[in-house]
């Protein structure tokens with residue numbers, strides 16, 4: 119039986135740095151902006167509005183300003199772009215661990231292990247990147263790296279281009295030789311001189327002719343021209359850190375309050391670890407399993423990351439209602455906390471750490487004090503009132 123075609127996706131954010139700036143400052147949307155050196159530097163990233171007016175990357179800023187006098191130049195904030203990149207790849211990681219990140223805003227991922235059509239999964243990823251990060255991203259989908267990379271770049275911005283299995287050669291056929299791997303400006307000119315302007319010229323050329331332009335690379339180049347590329351997607355990303363716990367109940371539970379309570383207890387325990395690691399988290403995911411093993415899950419995120427369990431409590435009830443829709447009891451429930459970030463992500467957003475009651479600082483101090491008590495005097499030293507109420511109820515019935 120022939121091997122099933124691979125399902126490879128190439129993702130490339132559009133005008134990444136400029137798009138992040140437009141996300142963070144909506145007054146920049148729809149405007150010609152560029153990120154780079156303000157005066158003597160170069161343009162690193164230009165919005166599509168700026169590109170339409172002739173701004174290119176890399177281009178000296180002075181030249182860009184002459185071509186486009188209304189250009190708004192913004193100095194780069196690389197830590198911030200790194201954070202957006204991390205979150206973008208973390209979204210992909212929910213669908214496959216096989217991700218090869220090539221640059222801050224570009225990478226391949228392999229969905230061959232998934233049953234769903236490639237467009238369906240890539241579409242779901244695109245929608246999540248759009249709604250959570252508001253970033254425009256281009257996707258190329260197909261059976262190998264070569265065609266997917268070209269497909270994502272050919273119709274930018276917001277390309278969503280599938281090259282169906284078997285049509286790789288046809289897809290490449292009319293393109294310029296510059297699209298093929300290993301063909302830069304110099305090699306491109308050498309091919310042009312021999313009349314090999316297009317991919318189909320290369321495909322039809324004799325090996326001797328091709329060797330005159332590219333030497334020993336001729337054979338490989340012809341393979342690429344035929345749309346053949348076996349290069350694997352090599353994972354470069356470790357599992358993004360997340361904290362999770364799940365419980366299989368000794369008896370299936372049908373009382374929503376009881377399930378919510380269990381989720382809160384798991385959340386509490388996870389938060390102790392998160393505080394011990396000095397981390398903050400933003401997203402909570404709950405997963406439930408029915409007796410027939412069928413599962414459902416859903417996520418919600420806080421506006422600001424936190425390391426205090428009670429900040430997540432208000433999200434649990436609504437999430438549970440959204441996820442537990444079947445009129446069946448639950449066999450298992452689990453909580454995962456993701457979107458982990460260091461304290462610096464909080465400090466940057468809050469103007470200062472306030473000691474006022476109810477402030478993030480005071481809530482963290484309270485939670486840490488409780489952690490210490492538990493550590494030194496055991497779990498019973500101090501308990502949430504809800505647990506005591508529950509014990510009392512139990513005793514009564």
Ligand SMILES: [Mg+2]
Pocket residue numbers: 130131132133134223224
């Ligand atoms: Mg890009």
